[in-house]
Amino acid sequence: MSNIDLSVQVGTLKFRNPVLLASGTVGYGNEMSEFVDLNKIGGIVTKSLSLKPRKGNPPQRIVETASGMLNAIGLANVGVEVFLKEKIPFLKKFDVPLICNIAASTIEEYVECARILTEEEAINAFEINVSCPNVKEGGLQFGNDISAVGKITNKVKSVTKKPVIIKLSPNVSNIADFAKVVKDEGGDAVSAINTLVGTAFDINTRKPKIKNVTGGLSGPAIKPVALAKVLEIKKTVDIPIIGIGGIMNWKDVVEFMIVGASAVQLGTLNFINPSAATKIIEYLEKYCLDKGIEKISSVTGSYQI
Amino acid sequence: MLIVDAKVEEIIELENQIFLIKILSPEIANNIKPGQFVNLRVSESTYPLLRRPFSVCDVEGDFIYLMFNVLGEGTKTLANKRNGDPLDILGPLGNGFNYEGSYETAVIVAGGLGSAPFSYLTRKIGKSKKVLSFVGGKTFREVITHGMNNILTATDDGSLGFKGNVVELLNENINLLNSKVIKIFGCGPNAMLRSLSSFCIKNNFECEISTECAMACGFGICQGCPVESTKDKDKYLLVCKDGPVFNIKDIIL
Numbered sequence: 001m002s003n004i005d006l007s008v009q010v011g012t013l014k015f016r017n018p019v020l021l022a023s024g025t026v027g028y029g030n031e032m033s034e035f036v037d038l039n040k041i042g043g044i045v046t047k048s049l050s051l052k053p054r055k056g057n058p059p060q061r062i063v064e065t066a067s068g069m070l071n072a073i074g075l076a077n078v079g080v081e082v083f084l085k086e087k088i089p090f091l092k093k094f095d096v097p098l099i100c101n102i103a104a105s106t107i108e109e110y111v112e113c114a115r116i117l118t119e120e121e122a123i124n125a126f127e128i129n130v131s132c133p134n135v136k137e138g139g140l141q142f143g144n145d146i147s148a149v150g151k152i153t154n155k156v157k158s159v160t161k162k163p164v165i166i167k168l169s170p171n172v173s174n175i176a177d178f179a180k181v182v183k184d185e186g187g188d189a190v191s192a193i194n195t196l197v198g199t200a201f202d203i204n205t206r207k208p209k210i211k212n213v214t215g216g217l218s219g220p221a222i223k224p225v226a227l228a229k230v231l232e233i234k235k236t237v238d239i240p241i242i243g244i245g246g247i248m249n250w251k252d253v254v255e256f257m258i259v260g261a262s263a264v265q266l267g268t269l270n271f272i273n274p275s276a277a278t279k280i281i282e283y284l285e286k287y288c289l290d291k292g293i294e295k296i297s298s299v300t301g302s303y304q305i
Numbered sequence: 306m307l308i309v310d311a312k313v314e315e316i317i318e319l320e321n322q323i324f325l326i327k328i329l330s331p332e333i334a335n336n337i338k339p340g341q342f343v344n345l346r347v348s349e350s351t352y353p354l355l356r357r358p359f360s361v362c363d364v365e366g367d368f369i370y371l372m373f374n375v376l377g378e379g380t381k382t383l384a385n386k387r388n389g390d391p392l393d394i395l396g397p398l399g400n401g402f403n404y405e406g407s408y409e410t411a412v413i414v415a416g417g418l419g420s421a422p423f424s425y426l427t428r429k430i431g432k433s434k435k436v437l438s439f440v441g442g443k444t445f446r447e448v449i450t451h452g453m454n455n456i457l458t459a460t461d462d463g464s465l466g467f468k469g470n471v472v473e474l475l476n477e478n479i480n481l482l483n484s485k486v487i488k489i490f491g492c493g494p495n496a497m498l499r500s501l502s503s504f505c506i507k508n509n510f511e512c513e514i515s516t517e518c519a520m521a522c523g524f525g526i527c528q529g530c531p532v533e534s535t536k537d538k539d540k541y542l543l544v545c546k547d548g549p550v551f552n553i554k555d556i557i558l
Binding site: 024025026027031032034035047053055056057058059060061062063064066067068069071073076219220221248268270271272273274275 | 306308346351352353354355356395518519520521522524525526527528529530531532533539540541
């Protein structure tokens with residue numbers, strides 16, 4: 001064993017290493033636990049939860065694009081009640097920080113979800129999805145509205161003592177303004193970025209390849225955009241950032257940390273290689289060893305521009 | 306459910322642009338059931354990015370066979386593999402066919418590349434039941450009977466066997482079916498499965514079908530492959546986890 005310290009801190013949240021699994025790519029942990037030792041990863045972010053169960057969008061929900069994929073799942077989820085009753089018991093078996101992602105159609109629904117979920121001890125923090133591009137109500141409608149993002153942050157904070165992370169949309173012209181309002185309203189951190197709105201059409205039928213017409217683009221295709229957004233926030237606002245967007249390997253993790261991320265989330269990669277997190281953590285340690293870095297947290301924001 | 310490093314043993318072209326790939330993978334070969342599938346990573350690069358799902362076509366010893374046609378980048382990359390190339394396989398995935406039971410005759414109904422899972426099913430049923438296979442395609446080129454027995458064929462253009470679709474061919478042979486206790490196993494395009502569904506409901510035949518859908522992960526986390534359930538209108542089933550084999554009465558095609 002080396003003496004490398006892989007632990008990181010995002011506000012008051014402590015993670016044993018910076019590698020978290022992103023919302024919507026880890027379900028509620030049970031399937032992923034067959035591929036990766038959940039006790040070894042930094043943290044888990046659950047699939048978005050809404051107050052009531054959501055059926056989600058009709059098929060076709062996903063299509064592959066160049067080095068990426070479009071999805072329009074439509075926040076299919078079991079709802080807060082079933083989550084607490086049926087999903088939490090499994091997650092409790094693991095020693096891993098649990099971040100509950102919340103999606104909603106109204107500000108009141110965000111608050112109500114947080115108010116109920118905060119009672120559950122196994123939940124360590126909340127990630128608020130104000131940026132889902134695939135639902136008619138809520139989602140991006142909030143993510144593009146700076147005063148709504150501020151209000152959601154403020155109201156959710158008022159019902160929970162647990163850290164609140166706001167997941168920001170990249171589909172805005174100045175993401176740092178949104179990060180600033182999160183900070184001003186008492187938010188503990190931001191995660192960046194959610195997916196980019198995109199579409200794909202069939203040239204023979206002239207129809208969209210996904211039923212929802214547009215979807216959220218993820219995967220390595222969006223990594224440069226995500227890095228630029230993280231850097232923009234880091235340079236402008238003093239708030240912890242969780243970097244997300246197209247991470248495929250340990251080098252991508254280091255890159256996100258250099259531009260300002262305190263931790264990262266693996267997303268699309270979990271679909272392709274569900275055991276990737278384990279290898280990435282190993283290689284991060286090796287990277288630190290090779291570079292003489294004692295604490296990986298010192299990499300955050302260490303860019304040389 | 307495992308991720309394994311497998312090896313390409315051989316690629317055989319069955320018909321014009323329809324291939325059979327033989328893969329060395331003892332872990333998968335020894336555990337997979339007819340109707341289950343694997344999710345293949347065809348490239349280390351980010352294009353194609355996602356795995357590609359294929360139902361298992363057959364198993365021989367430590368080898369599995371998958372059947373595919375070249376449709377896009379993924380299958381093109383796969384067709385260009387050479388003997389000995391490594392392959393990253395995730396599997397076995399999903400639920401397979403329930404081929405054991407008290408029926409006498411297994412009736413296989415396949416359309417086009419829907420023949421893929423039936424070589425292995427035929428092998429596993431072996432001599433325990435009689436097997437009758439109905440195989441259809443647009444033209445004789447799309448009629449794939451690999452590994453099947455007791456075959457009746459249908460083509461849309463009449464270039465081979467009965468002129469018409471495979472469900473019409475079943476209907477022509479209804480007396481043959483009515484004289485036995487049968488169970489139908491179907492796989493093919495959605496239009497075919499829809500008419501197979503009406504046929505089975507009308508005649509009260511037990512039927513399981515293997516379905517397909519675009520998917521990313523193959524094991525339930527991406528939620529990319531929903532299918533409408535007849536039992537619960539408020540929830541989709543997932544092709545990857547609840548299927549890909551369903552009782553034909555349980556889903557809306």
